Amino acid sequence: MKKTLITLALLATAPGLAQADKLEELKEQGFARIAIANEPPFTAVAADGTVSGAAPDVAREVFKRLGVPEVVASISEYGAMIPGLQARRHDAITAGLFMKPERCQAVAYSEPVLCDAEAFLLPKGNPKGFKSYADIAADPTATIGAPGGGTEEKLALEAGVPRDRVIVVPDGQSGLKMLQDGRIDVYSLPVLSISDLMAKAADPNLEMFAPVVGAPVYCDGAAFRKEDAALRDAFDVELAKMKESGEFAAIIEPYGFSAAAAMSTSRAQLCGE
Numbered sequence: 001m002k003k004t005l006i007t008l009a010l011l012a013t014a015p016g017l018a019q020a021d022k023l024e025e026l027k028e029q030g031f032a033r034i035a036i037a038n039e040p041p042f043t044a045v046a047a048d049g050t051v052s053g054a055a056p057d058v059a060r061e062v063f064k065r066l067g068v069p070e071v072v073a074s075i076s077e078y079g080a081m082i083p084g085l086q087a088r089r090h091d092a093i094t095a096g097l098f099m100k101p102e103r104c105q106a107v108a109y110s111e112p113v114l115c116d117a118e119a120f121l122l123p124k125g126n127p128k129g130f131k132s133y134a135d136i137a138a139d140p141t142a143t144i145g146a147p148g149g150g151t152e153e154k155l156a157l158e159a160g161v162p163r164d165r166v167i168v169v170p171d172g173q174s175g176l177k178m179l180q181d182g183r184i185d186v187y188s189l190p191v192l193s194i195s196d197l198m199a200k201a202a203d204p205n206l207e208m209f210a211p212v213v214g215a216p217v218y219c220d221g222a223a224f225r226k227e228d229a230a231l232r233d234a235f236d237v238e239l240a241k242m243k244e245s246g247e248f249a250a251i252i253e254p255y256g257f258s259a260a261a262a263m264s265t266s267r268a269q270l271c272g273e
């Protein structure tokens with residue numbers, strides 16, 4: 001009995017040991033549970049349940065190299081991803097969850113994976129001349145759709161758009177429909193997401209304005225629990241090898257992302273460390 005107590009005490013005081021077990025746990029489990037949003041080309045779930053998109057494809061390859069053969073995805077609103085990770089419903093977030101200082105406080109991000117600017121989906125001709133979130137704030141009748149807990153929602157609120165004119169939209173198809181039905185004046189997502197929606201909608205009455213003036217280019221990383229920093233470090237080792245070998249670019253660039261953009265910055269820079 002005494003020996004067991006001592007062992008447990010040692011384990012408790014050796015966080016490195018506990019963290020290292022997370023990778024062992026995932027190897028045992030045979031898969032990593034990832035949170036995604038189903039927002040192509042960042043993340044996508046086909047009708048048959050197949051998961052793709054640049055973020056899951058990179059994560060699947062990295063985990064495979066770590067000895068975790070598969071990823072199992074669950075769809076989540078952006079604002080629920082970090083609470084879900086912390087509640088242990090996911091092992092990682094691989095969804096284009098952009099690195100920002102407040103998020104970097106809550107999770108352990110990998111090095112950058114997918115970078116993109118912000119965009120507006122608008123009626124053809126952009127009749128109200130919206131080029132920035134501040135423009136929308138300045139028009140007392142204008143409403144903007146954005147993902148709940150997402151970066152575009154936060155940018156709109158920070159630019160002074162009142163809460164009742166920032167409409168939470170669950171997914172791209174809903175945002176597209178709401179714009180087409182005139183229930184919102186603008187729908188905001190990253191450039192590649194809006195571009196994907198436009199290509200699929202093939203609606204001549206819509207246009208994209210990008211990049212949104214005053215909004216930065218953001219990059220995501222895979223996000224892990226803080227206590228799983230050793231797993232994050234192992235992920236980073238494989239990610240760095242793939243960036244070096246060109247395999248990283250081969251995965252993300254067909255989706256429209258730039259490997260050079262991700263390789264030109266770092267977690268330290270994006271998290272404001």
Ligand code: 6CS
Nearest residue numbers: 042096097098150151152
């Ligand atoms: O990180 C975010 O909050 C944003 N990322 C993506 C890929 N889409 C929208 C979302 O708001």
